[in-house]
Amino acid sequence: AQTVTQSQPEMSVQEAETVTLSCTYDTSENNYYLFWYKQPPSRQMILVIRQEAYKQQNATENRFSVNFQKAAKSFSLKISDSQLGDTAMYFCAFMKGNDKIIFGKGTRLHILP
Amino acid sequence: KAGVTQTPRYLIKTRGQQVTLSCSPISGHRSVSWYQQTPGQGLQFLFEYFSETQRNKGNFPGRFSGRQFSNSRSEMNVSTLELGDSALYLCASSPEGGPGGDTQYFGPGTRLTVL
Numbered sequence: 273a274q275t276v277t278q279s280q281p282e283m284s285v286q287e288a289e290t291v292t293l294s295c296t297y298d299t300s301e302n303n304y305y306l307f308w309y310k311q312p313p314s315r316q317m318i319l320v321i322r323q324e325a326y327k328q329q330n331a332t333e334n335r336f337s338v339n340f341q342k343a344a345k346s347f348s349l350k351i352s353d354s355q356l357g358d359t360a361m362y363f364c365a366f367m368k369g370n371d372k373i374i375f376g377k378g379t380r381l382h383i384l385p
Numbered sequence: 386k387a388g389v390t391q392t393p394r395y396l397i398k399t400r401g402q403q404v405t406l407s408c409s410p411i412s413g414h415r416s417v418s419w420y421q422q423t424p425g426q427g428l429q430f431l432f433e434y435f436s437e438t439q440r441n442k443g444n445f446p447g448r449f450s451g452r453q454f455s456n457s458r459s460e461m462n463v464s465t466l467e468l469g470d471s472a473l474y475l476c477a478s479s480p481e482g483g484p485g486g487d488t489q490y491f492g493p494g495t496r497l498t499v500l
Contacts (some may be wrong), residue, residue: 319490
């Protein structure tokens, strides 16, 4: 069975700094999808970024980028020039085809003014 | 396009009662998934519906059930509520949810409190 592990339950960084959130996963599959979702306090969960396992190039969305290491089964999220609005719970997630999506336990990120 | 909507947003029930939660997906989306979110267990998958059929199911007891209508709207039902059912229930929709690894779009959730 696939598992997703986020080893950092909580992190705090100063505004404008760069922060990296870690995620590792375990699977025997070769084709799958990885996601980072953001859940701000009392607000809706939204997709931050997604990565297809067959793509070697790391996905990037504005200030958000990933470091996808397929062999190491690692999928970290880097937030550059962090902003107060980035304060949220961040979930790493794994999905294989049309199977269910599996989430990590989450990392609570605080951006400090 | 309007996003995923869930009703009601908040519910308070007592043990032994049953509850029905509703989810309206983004227009054109055919796949609807349900999740339970608690501080201790995190996000756990309940089930997924596609074209009115349950396609995937998580490891929850039979007290948790769902259905999907022809317009893709979905409901989930929890019977004989227990204190441990208190949680945020999230619904997510995607266009097909198929092998292409569709991105899921989440609703705001229904906060269920069981007393």
